Amino acid sequence: MQNITPPKAEKQLKKQFADSSAKSAYIHMPFCRKKCSYCAFTSFGALNFIDDYIKKITKEIKYFYDGTPLNTLYIGGGTPSLLEIKYFEKILSLFNFEKPAKLASNKTFPDAVHPKDLLSKDYTDFNANKTSQNNTFTPNDTTQSIDTSIYAPEITVEINPESADINLLSALFKMGVNRLSIGVQSFDDDILKSIGRLHTAKKAKDIIFLAQDIGFENISIDLIYGLPGQKIGVKSSVSADNGSSKLLQTTITQEDSAYWENTLEIAKSLDIAHISLYGLKIEENTLFYKKPPKHLPNDDIQADMYEFAVNFLEPKFSLYEISNFAKTEKFYSKHNLNYWNDGKYYGFGISAAGFLNNIRYQNTKNFKEYMENPLSTKDLSILTPEERLDETIFLGFRKREGINVKKINEKFMIDFDKKYEEIVTKFISTGHIEKTENGYRLTISGILISNLILSEFLC
Numbered sequence: 065m066q067n068i069t070p071p072k073a074e075k076q077l078k079k080q081f082a083d084s085s086a087k088s089a090y091i092h093m094p095f096c097r098k099k100c101s102y103c104a105f106t107s108f109g110a111l112n113f114i115d116d117y118i119k120k121i122t123k124e125i126k127y128f129y130d131g132t133p134l135n136t137l138y139i140g141g142g143t144p145s146l147l148e149i150k151y152f153e154k155i156l157s158l159f160n161f162e163k164p165a166k167l168a169s170n171k172t173f174p175d176a177v178h179p180k181d182l183l184s185k186d187y188t189d190f191n192a193n194k195t196s197q198n199n200t201f202t203p204n205d206t207t208q209s210i211d212t213s214i215y216a217p218e219i220t221v222e223i224n225p226e227s228a229d230i231n232l233l234s235a236l237f238k239m240g241v242n243r244l245s246i247g248v249q250s251f252d253d254d255i256l257k258s259i260g261r262l263h264t265a266k267k268a269k270d271i272i273f274l275a276q277d278i279g280f281e282n283i284s285i286d287l288i289y290g291l292p293g294q295k296i297g298v299k300s301s302v303s304a305d306n307g308s309s310k311l312l313q314t315t316i317t318q319e320d321s322a323y324w325e326n327t328l329e330i331a332k333s334l335d336i337a338h339i340s341l342y343g344l345k346i347e348e349n350t351l352f353y354k355k356p357p358k359h360l361p362n363d364d365i366q367a368d369m370y371e372f373a374v375n376f377l378e379p380k381f382s383l384y385e386i387s388n389f390a391k392t393e394k395f396y397s398k399h400n401l402n403y404w405n406d407g408k409y410y411g412f413g414i415s416a417a418g419f420l421n422n423i424r425y426q427n428t429k430n431f432k433e434y435m436e437n438p439l440s441t442k443d444l445s446i447l448t449p450e451e452r453l454d455e456t457i458f459l460g461f462r463k464r465e466g467i468n469v470k471k472i473n474e475k476f477m478i479d480f481d482k483k484y485e486e487i488v489t490k491f492i493s494t495g496h497i498e499k500t501e502n503g504y505r506l507t508i509s510g511i512l513i514s515n516l517i518l519s520e521f522l523c
């Protein structure tokens with residue numbers, strides 16, 4: 065990777081990013097009420113700086129965004145749900161969005177739309193079931209249920225249960241936000257407390273029910289396995305062992321809420337669309353790194369927890385990426401698929417990463433630096449063709465469908481099978497890689513050692 069000195073002049077940077085036509089953008093909101101013990105993200109208190117931060121991020125977006133209608137926008141953090149409604153309105157107003165697919169035939173609809181237009185007026189023209197001439201939308205009006213599949217743009221906001229309420233969620237829905245990613249992490253109160261989360265299991269469930277009542281169909285939750293005190297077992301009534309698992313055979317009672325299975329069972333019962341699973345890793349600069357927690361499941365147990373989750377969640381949810389499950393293909397995260405498909409995207413805000421015109425960049429993680437100049441404090445790397453190939457393989461294997469050999473061969477003018485014959489043959493024989501219609505993918509046991517396998521592919 066060739067590191068280049070960040071240009072001093074913002075104009076030079078703008079020139080390098082010009083005409084990227086990227087259709088995805090990530091926006092980082094770094095504010096949190098309290099630091100979770102495991103958190104290595106760029107997040108902090110300083111809530112009194114929110115207003116100034118929005119001004120700086122607005123400046124950054126206005127300067128670099130080229131106006132191409134987006135098909136995904138992701139507002140993550142930190143805790144974006146700490147923000148007042150007016151800030152979301154401001155951020156959404158800065159972008160154009162792609163025309164929803166089902167509206168494509170409408171000649172009078174503009175090429176780029178603001179998502180809230182769909183709800184406030186134009187949406188009603190396309191809703192065959194709606195006869196009322198009243199064009200205002202209220203979330204509790206069930207006669208105006210929204211089919212979110214009409215949205216070409218996927219607009220996600222990350223929510224933490226303790227900081228979201230009916231006013232915020234209703235406002236987001238009315239603005240056209242059509243996907244929520246909720247930081248649940250566990251449905252065990254003791255575990256939540258021990259990792260420094262501010263919500264309870266009940267609060268998490270209540271916020272999911274509230275969002276569903278308001279009309280959000282595309283709800284994702286984050287869960288973490290391998291947390292301190294978390295256990296794994298198998299209920300006698302549940303068959304989760306596919307023969308390769310080394311799971312403990314334990315009967316779980318209602319009180320044993322620290323069992324990973326219980327969290328998964330609750331998740332499965334909530335009629336949500338998407339689940340993201342993460343294994344706990346103790347990273348530097350975290351509270352857990354300074355003071356390691358007791359009763360931490362070891363790597364083998366973490367692997368069992370992952371394997372258990374895959375078996376337990378399927379077939380209701382299918383694993384479509386190493387860490388992500390969706391109820392149906394409609395709920396695959398379009399924003400993340402763009403990352404895994406090596407697509408272009410903007411990153412706005414402190415620490416945000418982007419990929420434009422073959423340049424990977426990351427904004428400074430230093431809040432003071434970002435606030436002083438949100439335009440030029442970026443680390444840039446121009447990728448070589450070899451690095452692009454490495455990335456394509458690395459990201460492609462994250463997807464359950466795996467890599468598409470024909471596409472890779474065409475894009476990089478290589479013979480994949482010849483170049484990687486030895487590695488592929490070895491891992492097929494050990495059962496960690498399998499052949500697919502279009503190429504290869506990791507098996508579940510391959511996913512468990514994916515770092516090892518993928519490191520062998522890197523040039």
Ligand code: SF4
Nearest residue numbers: 096099100103107142
């Ligand atoms: S809420 Fe998320 S970003 Fe904030 S401290 Fe906790 S883990 Fe980190």
